[in-house]
Amino acid sequence: MTIELTLDGAQVLRPSGWDAGPLAISGGQIVDNSVGRRVDLSGYLVLPGIVDAHGDGFERHMAPRRGALREASHGVVACAAELAANGITTGVLAQFFSWEGGMRGPDFAEHVFASVIDVAPSLPVDLRLQLRLETHLLDDYARAEAAIKRFGITYVVFNDHLPHDRLSEGRMPPRLTGQALKGGRNPEDHFRMLLDLEARTAEVPEATTTLAERLAASGVRLGSHDDHDAGVRQVWRSRGALVSEFPETLSAAAEAHGAGEPVVLGAPNLVRGASHKGNVSALELVQAGCIDALASDYHYPSPARAAWRLVELGVCDAATAWSLVSAGPARVLGLTDRGQLESGQRADIVVMDPETHRVVATLAAGQVAYLSGNVAARFLA
The missing domain is CATH 3.20.20.140 (Metal-dependent hydrolases)
Incomplete structure (x- = not known):
């Protein structure tokens, strides 16, 4: 089952570089407007x-x-x-x-x-x-x-x-x-x-x-x-x-x-x-x-x-x-x-710890594929 979420507060790696704006997911894709529940990812990196x-x-x-x-x-x-x-x-x-x-x-x-x-x-x-x-x-x-x-x-x-x-x-x-x-x-x-x-x-x-x-x-x-x-x-x-x-x-x-x-x-x-x-x-x-x-x-x-x-x-x-x-x-x-975090692309997303560069969450086509550590509480809250 895919989910509707808006990831807020993270540093998001867009094709042009880092961006602090929200990243919204719906129907397994990245969308333009905020949807669903907001997940605070302040302090994390979000990458393709x-x-x-x-x-x-x-x-x-x-x-x-x-x-x-x-x-x-x-x-x-x-x-x-x-x-x-x-x-x-x-x-x-x-x-x-x-x-x-x-x-x-x-x-x-x-x-x-x-x-x-x-x-x-x-x-x-x-x-x-x-x-x-x-x-x-x-x-x-x-x-x-x-x-x-x-x-x-x-x-x-x-x-x-x-x-x-x-x-x-x-x-x-x-x-x-x-x-x-x-x-x-x-x-x-x-x-x-x-x-x-x-x-x-x-x-x-x-x-x-x-x-x-x-x-x-x-x-x-x-x-x-x-x-x-x-x-x-x-x-x-x-x-x-x-x-x-x-x-x-x-x-x-x-x-x-x-x-x-x-x-x-x-x-x-x-x-x-x-x-x-x-x-x-x-x-x-x-x-x-x-x-x-x-x-x-x-x-x-x-x-x-x-x-x-x-x-x-x-x-x-x-x-x-x-x-x-x-x-x-x-x-x-x-x-x-x-391959890129842009509207219309598959919601294939990696969340990383900025200090260790360790993967803490992975979404594939909008589905949770991996979730670990403290960030899990933010997704499950």
């Missing part, structure tokens, strides 16, 4: 809900231990609660569809998709699905395409995680044993499978191009993950995959940005001050003006923390920084109804 364009931190909710695949619907509920507790009102769950097996294999992916589709309509947070397709999983392209259609998935990203340097030389990649066991395979069988996949590399360009054409024609948004350089970004552009997720270098990000293509980087990269894989720093790309969105990646608290980190470092003001986790990712996803 976070739009998370790519997150895979939900894996531990769906399968907290290897092989624990039953009743994932409860994991979906738990995941949505964590999203809301971190101010995320729209969350894209980025699920692998990969040769890696286990929690990244097609069986687990379809299990996750079915669970999310079953539970999401009952939750206030807007949960969306992304299928991350490994390019060399050629024999399962038809299965992936069927899943995209069956579950109404509108966002597909292409990945290539094969260790080509080692495999092209017939050498065993590092950490293969652990990877094989995670996928439920014998290490020797896993190595043979990788060699077989590597041997089919010449088939991949035509197969990905053909699949991408069909998906784009059906309205699916396409992207590529881990673009290594400008040349790789150009290749994916030619195939219609126009979102550049987590580019590894400045040249790849600049190539995408120069062509007007969205660039998504991981918020944990910015919070940590560097990529955990040694790729280009997200801070460097923000300073270069090459980022459209900061996503949670593997850590849901990071988008909000990254935005405030940019303010603390003096890189940009709060409105600009917060747009990288709200309006920016909304545009990446083609969502024109959210």
